[in-house]
Amino acid sequence: MVQQIYSEEIDFVEYYRVIYKNRRLVALFLVLGIIFGYVINILPIYNYRASALVKSAMVNGGSVEPASQTIEKMTNGFYGKYSSVSGSYISQNFIQIWSDNRNAEQAKKTASEVSDKIIKEQNELVAKEKTYKLDKIESLKSIMNNYLSRGQEVALFHMEIIRIEDQVSGAKQAELLGDIKVQYRKISLLMSLILGALLGVFIAIFYIFSKDWWLRAKEKF
The missing domain is CATH 1.20.5 (Single alpha-helices involved in coiled-coils or other helix-helix interfaces)
Incomplete structure (x- = not known):
């Protein structure tokens, strides 16, 4: 045991000698x-970082698309090939977008472009969903009128129409919260x-020991 410790000390001293040399x-x-x-x-x-906060569009009581999915699409270049764009989500309803650039205006422009594309895509999804539900309401009203003309019960149709109308009125578009902020980093x-x-x-020590190891190995062979 003592011999092992002594050997380790000798090795340590040898390392020191190599560095000192x-x-x-x-x-x-x-x-x-x-x-x-x-x-x-x-x-x-990349001294400037622009940040934009986007609130996701809402349909049926929840976000039209999970924020984590939006971030993944952004990372995979779905909204454009931006090498210096990153993002995270505060919750499934809020998306934080960052753009790094050596030029403040370019950083802000990129953050604005990406956030605009996200907002546009989500609002289009909301519009499609609302159109679908409005068409469904018209279809239910037509069926309800036919039932009324035959003197049949229409309470269930009426309740379903009210439920869908509430969903339509509760749909919210995506929006940019506040202004895009630029910070000097x-x-x-x-x-x-x-x-x-x-x-x-670190590079010097790595080079020294690599060279020393190579010379020792060369001597053995």
Whole structure:
């Protein structure tokens, strides 16, 4: 047991020696990582995020389409091929749309286009559903009048017509809630430098040990 621990300490010391031996290379990659972090920070890469909140259309007491299904369609490019568009649903009735772009106006435009397409599609579904129900009401009224002319009971027809009329009046169109908001998003310079430095050191250590392993393996063969 003691020998095993001692061996692990020897291995650890050996790793340290390898790193210390290549300290200049580590320092070089550290500096390069910091420079990389600085360059990334000043580049305008998707710095703006536009957000739009859409309320789903309602029919028959529920949303015309589950919000999760709408998000899936958006992800699969059903509403257009937008590489920087994402979304989530707050509930099955509310859809949050995000658009990232280096240009604020373009981010807002994309979010507006996607939300408009969703609203248009859902409102068309509502219109079709209302047309179907109105036609059904007319059909029931025609049947009810025939029953009335023969002196038959029509209470059930009347109740069904009232139920369908309530569904028609309760149908709600999809809409955009509030304005499309645009926010400036950027990681702080200090965080960029720290992440760049860590990345540089990681790459340096990975390279050093890969090279050391290769040389040792080469000596054995």
